Amino acid sequence: MAATQTNPLRVGLRQERVISPQCLVIFGASGDLTHRKLIPALFELFRQRRLPTEFSVLGCARRPWSDDDFRNRMAEAMADEVKQHQSAWQQFAACLFYEPVDLQQDEDVVRLGTRLEALDRQRATRGNRTFYLSVSPAFYGSGCRALANAGLLKDPSRSRVVIEKPFGTDYGSAQSLNRVVQSCGKESQIFRIDHYLGKETVQNILVLRFANAIFEPIWNRNYIANVQITAAETVGVEERAGYYETSGALRDMVQNHLTQMLALTAMETPGHFDPESIRSEKAKVLQAARLANEDEPWKCCVRGQYSRGGNPANPMAGYREEPGVNPESTTETYVAMKLFIDNWRWQGVPFYLRTGKRLPKRLSEVVLTFRKAPVQLFDAAGGTPTANQLVLRIQPDEGAGFVFDVKAPGSGMRSRPVDMHFSYDESFGEPSDEGYVRLLADAMLGDPTLFTRSDEVEAAWRLYTPLLELIEDAPHQLPVYPYEARTWGPSAADNLLAEDGLMWRRP
Amino acid sequence: MAPQLTLQAPLQLPPSEVPAYLNRLWTDNLKDSSGAATFTLVVWEPSWLQQQLIRTGRADGPITGLLNDQLLEAAREAIGALGLPASTAPTAPDVAWALGQLPGSHGAEDLRGQFVDRAISAHQPRRLITLAPTLAGDQQLESTVAAYCPLPEERGVSADACGDVVVLRGGMGAMQQGLAMLQELIPSDLPCWVWWNGTMDESPELLEALAVPPRRLVVDSSIGEPRRCLDLLVQRIEQGQAVNDLNWLRLRTWRESLAMVFDPPCRQSALDQVVQLDIDVEGQHPVKGLLLAAWIADRLGWHLLNSFWIDGGAGEGRGIGAEFQRSDGQSVQFRLMPVPVGVSKMHPGALVGLRLICAPPQRPPLCVILCSESGGCMRLEAGGVASMELAEEVVPLPNESEEMEMARLLGGGHDSTNPLLASAAALAAKLLPN
Ligand SMILES: NC(=O)c1ccc[n+]([C@@H]2O[C@H](COP(=O)([O-])OP(=O)(O)OC[C@H]3O[C@@H](n4cnc5c(N)ncnc54)[C@H](OP(=O)(O)O)[C@@H]3O)[C@@H](O)[C@H]2O)c1
Numbered sequence: 017m018a019a020t021q022t023n024p025l026r027v028g029l030r031q032e033r034v035i036s037p038q039c040l041v042i043f044g045a046s047g048d049l050t051h052r053k054l055i056p057a058l059f060e061l062f063r064q065r066r067l068p069t070e071f072s073v074l075g076c077a078r079r080p081w082s083d084d085d086f087r088n089r090m091a092e093a094m095a096d097e098v099k100q101h102q103s104a105w106q107q108f109a110a111c112l113f114y115e116p117v118d119l120q121q122d123e124d125v126v127r128l129g130t131r132l133e134a135l136d137r138q139r140a141t142r143g144n145r146t147f148y149l150s151v152s153p154a155f156y157g158s159g160c161r162a163l164a165n166a167g168l169l170k171d172p173s174r175s176r177v178v179i180e181k182p183f184g185t186d187y188g189s190a191q192s193l194n195r196v197v198q199s200c201g202k203e204s205q206i207f208r209i210d211h212y213l214g215k216e217t218v219q220n221i222l223v224l225r226f227a228n229a230i231f232e233p234i235w236n237r238n239y240i241a242n243v244q245i246t247a248a249e250t251v252g253v254e255e256r257a258g259y260y261e262t263s264g265a266l267r268d269m270v271q272n273h274l275t276q277m278l279a280l281t282a283m284e285t286p287g288h289f290d291p292e293s294i295r296s297e298k299a300k301v302l303q304a305a306r307l308a309n310e311d312e313p314w315k316c317c318v319r320g321q322y323s324r325g326g327n328p329a330n331p332m333a334g335y336r337e338e339p340g341v342n343p344e345s346t347t348e349t350y351v352a353m354k355l356f357i358d359n360w361r362w363q364g365v366p367f368y369l370r371t372g373k374r375l376p377k378r379l380s381e382v383v384l385t386f387r388k389a390p391v392q393l394f395d396a397a398g399g400t401p402t403a404n405q406l407v408l409r410i411q412p413d414e415g416a417g418f419v420f421d422v423k424a425p426g427s428g429m430r431s432r433p434v435d436m437h438f439s440y441d442e443s444f445g446e447p448s449d450e451g452y453v454r455l456l457a458d459a460m461l462g463d464p465t466l467f468t469r470s471d472e473v474e475a476a477w478r479l480y481t482p483l484l485e486l487i488e489d490a491p492h493q494l495p496v497y498p499y500e501a502r503t504w505g506p507s508a509a510d511n512l513l514a515e516d517g518l519m520w521r522r523p
Numbered sequence: 524m525a526p527q528l529t530l531q532a533p534l535q536l537p538p539s540e541v542p543a544y545l546n547r548l549w550t551d552n553l554k555d556s557s558g559a560a561t562f563t564l565v566v567w568e569p570s571w572l573q574q575q576l577i578r579t580g581r582a583d584g585p586i587t588g589l590l591n592d593q594l595l596e597a598a599r600e601a602i603g604a605l606g607l608p609a610s611t612a613p614t615a616p617d618v619a620w621a622l623g624q625l626p627g628s629h630g631a632e633d634l635r636g637q638f639v640d641r642a643i644s645a646h647q648p649r650r651l652i653t654l655a656p657t658l659a660g661d662q663q664l665e666s667t668v669a670a671y672c673p674l675p676e677e678r679g680v681s682a683d684a685c686g687d688v689v690v691l692r693g694g695m696g697a698m699q700q701g702l703a704m705l706q707e708l709i710p711s712d713l714p715c716w717v718w719w720n721g722t723m724d725e726s727p728e729l730l731e732a733l734a735v736p737p738r739r740l741v742v743d744s745s746i747g748e749p750r751r752c753l754d755l756l757v758q759r760i761e762q763g764q765a766v767n768d769l770n771w772l773r774l775r776t777w778r779e780s781l782a783m784v785f786d787p788p789c790r791q792s793a794l795d796q797v798v799q800l801d802i803d804v805e806g807q808h809p810v811k812g813l814l815l816a817a818w819i820a821d822r823l824g825w826h827l828l829n830s831f832w833i834d835g836g837a838g839e840g841r842g843i844g845a846e847f848q849r850s851d852g853q854s855v856q857f858r859l860m861p862v863p864v865g866v867s868k869m870h871p872g873a874l875v876g877l878r879l880i881c882a883p884p885q886r887p888p889l890c891v892i893l894c895s896e897s898g899g900c901m902r903l904e905a906g907g908v909a910s911m912e913l914a915e916e917v918v919p920l921p922n923e924s925e926e927m928e929m930a931r932l933l934g935g936g937h938d939s940t941n942p943l944l945a946s947a948a949a950l951a952a953k954l955l956p957n
Contacts (some may be wrong), residue, residue: 023791024822025782027944029775034935037561037644068935140714142561142647239628445788 044150045075051093057452059469070140086114123248144488149176157196164200178207187477195469206346212273212453213466217414244383248375257340269371291465302475308354313482318508320350322374325501332501349373352509376503380410397424397432415439471487533669563650563715575622584631610806612871628661636690642930664697723747739765745870753952793881801878808872817950876900
């Protein structure tokens with residue numbers, strides 16, 4: 017969220033929740049995520065005085081770094097930040113430590129336990145620990161097991177494990193990973209990351225729905241005609257071809273981020289605002305969701321892949337020409353689909369999801385379109401009357417908008433739509449926490465609200481199982497349609513809605 | 524200690540035997556452990572008000588050191604009966620002092636240090652030391668010790684979660700005498716908080732001896748003579764000690780409410796155009812109001828030119844006035860006035876209202892008024908405000924006990940003073956005229 021100006025009175029007012037003394041152990045400390053996101057987020061928390069004095073970060077990976085190597089590498093990676101806040105960095109760097117650990121070597125993990133005890137004494141961190149697995153997903157299960165075997169997850173109130181995405185690659189693998197992870201500790205100790213939940217506006221869906229009495233009575237099939245959820249990116253695959261080729265848009269975006277937006281939009285009202293009530297409602301609504309046509313899933317899903325585009329001045333390569341991509345790749349970079357939720361609230365209301373790379377705009381939004389007025393009293397200036405729409409904008413220009421009809425100026429009584437607009441920037445100005453700042457703080461606070469629970473992850477994978485199986489077994493039935501880079505996806509995706517007499521919103 | 528499991532009944536021991544006893548306890552009974560690696564909390568717990576209310580038969584024992592609703596009620600009744608001004612807060616030292624002039628000799632069991640708020644015990648202090656001075660100045664030093672562990676159902680009872688409590692009780696002379704032994708009882712390798720839960724002007728030598736850096740000091744600048752409160756705060760902060768002030772922490776809702784008004788970027792430019800700041804407080808204790816004003820002035824980069832006393836009308840007491848200079852050279856007028864209230868809040872000098880007037884060029888002035896939930900602020904709403912753009916907010920009353928506030932500090936603290944408090948305290952001390 018770009019801040020136009022910051023409010024001088026707001027400085028230091030974000031410290032309501034206190035992170036207790038602890039040691040944050042990062043596995044994968046020499047990796048990309050640690051220096052790009054995790055350490056910068058921690059430094060931000062440190063500068064805002066949201067970390068206690070009794071705090072330490074213990075970086076772990078296989079390479080034989082010393083504490084100082086680790087500190088220096090992190091300082092190099094964040095050189096600009098460090099230069100701006102040199103004395104703060106000196107103090108922060110004194111909390112950074114490193115221990116060479118191979119997660120696959122039990123004796124390494126036992127040695128880690130000894131180092132942690134020493135650090136606890138040195139830093140008075142009260143035996144309280146958060147373990148962050150920022151390693152290849154192949155190590156999530158064995159990593160947890162190694163920690164449990166070394167007795168490091170024994171006390172559920174003083175140890176937590178944060179697991180990066182992706183959690184499994186399909187329903188079966190997510191289930192078995194859950195089984196392994198749950199055999200190592202209690203569910204309350206496991207924090208599965210979904211970056212979208214770190215976004216303020218995704219959290220705002222909850223507040224908007226449940227803090228305002230006006231929305232809940234109309235938030236159902238009686239008033240809402242359909243829901244569209246979009247996450248569009250302008251970038252291509254960039255340097256992630258190796259990973260993306262094995263994943264594709266369905267696994268990379270839909271199963272996690274879009275499904276989280278779906279769950280927050282469609283869930284029932286929780287009885288309390290506590291993590292378990294919220295997560296239970298999210299899991300329930302995902303269990304009630306299904307593809308619009310499970311028997312013939314190709315009829316309710318469209319896949320696409322970007323081809324060349326741009327213009328002579330700025331040509332854009334097609335996906336198959338990108339470095340690291342198989343020239344005959346059938347990996348989808350775009351996917352659109354139609355879902356239903358079989359419960360009292362949503363029976364018969366279609367939910368349309370779409371996401372893609374190399375689309376014309378970078379944007380994420382949830383759009384609820386309301387039913388038309390039962391009787392049309394006025395002529396619409398634009399020919400047909402527009403339906404009311406509530407638009408929840410996740411990024412960029414975070415906020416919400418409401419489209420409704422007013423009298424068109426002039427003689428007569430014609431109606432035309434206008435847009436009522438709320439913007440975070442205009443109202444609050446203040447940049448909100450970067451996603452990782454929020455998620456790291458919550459994990460260290462032991463607050464799992466913004467992390468996905470085992471049943472949610474499994475329900476999300478199960479929802480897309482018919483599609484994943486089809487792609488595996490009979491890919492020709494779900495062809496990958498090419499679309500020109502920087503256009504709104506293949507025309508087949510438009511047909512998906514045209515069959516229902518609808519159109520995608522052109523944001 | 525409600526949610527804890529005491530390993531043995533609290534044991535009364537001759538003071539000189541306490542250190543050796545505790546050593547033995549940890550090495551013999553709880554083998555291989557030196558207890559929870561957490562922190563030490565030392566509490567100066569005079570509870571003068573509770574002791575006096577009990578002695579004069581206005582409240583029932585035992586003496587616990589915890590303020591509850593009945594005690595506050597009894598204190599409010601006493602304020603009326605003693606002829607103190609109605610705006611006197613129940614925790615103001617004047618109340619205990621006036622009660623001290625009355626006859627009475629009701630006794631009660633003294634259980635100070637043995638009732639620990641759950642919010643505090645949840646952090647598993649390694650050692651909790653309570654200093655409990657008695658009304659009788661010549662009472663001998665007594666000491667009580669007990670070891671405790673979390674209840675098994677809360678956590679597996681392992682010695683690395685256990686701690687102990689030590690209570691030192693006696694007259695003021697005895698307290699001095701216990702001091703040397705007490706220093707020995709504070710483990711040097713763990714953080715230590717010293718909670719001065721009394722008035723800031725009492726027993727300065729004891730405070731000096733107890734609150735040595737790097738121990739973290741927790742005080743309440745609403746209790747004690749204002750000059751002494753602010754000077755002590757500033758002096759400690761300047762020495763580099765980590766100081767937490769409960770009076771400052773209780774300003775949080777006011778700071779949040781004011782910040783909220785200026786969150787929309789379109790309002791923020793008005794902050795550069797402030798011409799007047801008024802604050803109304805309950806009774807004659809200005810420190811909280813001064814801290815708020817100083818925080819605003821510091822955040823907005825104002826420079827203090829002068830400050831002076833203002834004589835209020837009959838019965839209203841003295842106010843404080845000051846003039847600041849904004850960074851663009853314009854002047855800002857500040858007034859802090861005591862206002863009479865029917866029923867005072869718990870702490871002296873609670874805020875009643877705040878008014879900030881901004882005069883942007885070529886625009887109608889903006890007037891921001893914040894009122895406390897429990898008392899309107901008609902005085903601030905009167906007087907020409909009608910022609911301005913008005914932004915009013917009601918500030919909710921914080922409903923947390925001292926112990927909750929304290930637990931929050933213990934939950935994760937800092938070894939340096941919050942820089943916002945450091946700046947505000949220094950400026951507030953200058954704002955208070957001599
Ligand atoms: N980077 C991102 O933007 C991003 C975004 C979303 C999710 N993620 C997820 O975050 C995790 C980390 O991503 P990354 O990009 O940082 O990966 P990366 O750069 O490949 O780093 C992997 C790290 O794991 C360490 N490692 C490998 N084998 C190990 C073992 N046996 N024991 C201990 N450490 C071991 C490596 O260090 P050594 O070679 O020294 O052992 C390295 O520090 C992945 O799960 C990824 O899916 C990353």
